[in-house]
Amino acid sequence: RCYVHVATGNYNSKTAQVYTDLGLFTCRDDISDDVVDLFAYLTGRSLKRDYRKLLVAPGTMRAGFLSMIEREAQHAREGRTGRIIAKMNALEDTETINALYKASQAGVQIDLIVRGFCCLRPGIPGLSDNIRVRTILGRLLEHSRIYCFRNGGDEEYYLGSADWMSRNLDWRVETLVPIENETVHRQVLEEIMVHSLQDEAQSWDLDLAGVYHRVSEDPAAFSAHNYFMTNPSLSGRGSALQRT
DSSP states (O other), X not given: OOOEEEESSOOOTTGGGTEEOOEEEEOOHHHHHHHHHHHHHHTTXXXXXXXXXXXXXXXXXXXXXXXXXXXXXXXXXXXXXXXXEEEESOBOOHHHHHHHHHHHXXXXXXXXXXXXXXXXXXXXXXXXXXXXXXXXXXXXXXXXXXXXXOGGGSOEEEEESOOXXXXXXXXXXXXXXXXXXXXHIIIIIHHHXXXXXXXXXXXXXXXXXXXXXXXXXXXXXXXXXXXXXXXXXXXXXXXXXXXX
16 A cells, blocks of 8 residues: 655654644545656656646645635635635745635635735735734744635645745745545644644734734633643644634
8 A cells, every 4th residue: 555644744753842833644545646746757757737536736735725716716606605715934925925815805704814914914904804814933843734615515635745835836846635534624723723823822913004914912711732731632622613
């Protein structure tokens, strides 16, 4: 059998002590076949650039993201709930930012957890009213990339190595893998996103002027990092994609 590991970080024993990362270890044929095809392409043994499950950059990733963002906007235009939650290191890509603005204008509720710099401005009337941007600065360095789309109730989750930056989408080889196991949805991805959005102790919110404001100065405020370190078995208390 073929086994593959797709992750948000690399194999580094030092950074592993302080970085928050996720990985998928699987023997699913459709994912492992994609990884084999990708490495064959990188070594010049194949010209194949379409994949069964993976989003790959450069290639299918940019178009895939834009399609999923537009799909949420279309759901909202047709009266259904449009919802996007994305967690990344940085947000800079102009085309993606413009797509998020259009989705916000359509009524999609968007939460972005961006550790580093963010070129999108949230909360601008008529443009980004429905977008919230947060950064979490605490004991651990937030490094995982997670992308969640409500998709009319048929939720989709991706994790991998790419940020929403031009260098990641166009100039580097990056991969994102869909997480399709419902148990993992509840116990890991939904739990991580729910509690990251609930964090107050180490979170800063970005305003429309590009200024960050600390959410709370209360030493007893909820800390997502403390929660994750003291709850090794995550329970999955509901979907972040159901919340506004």
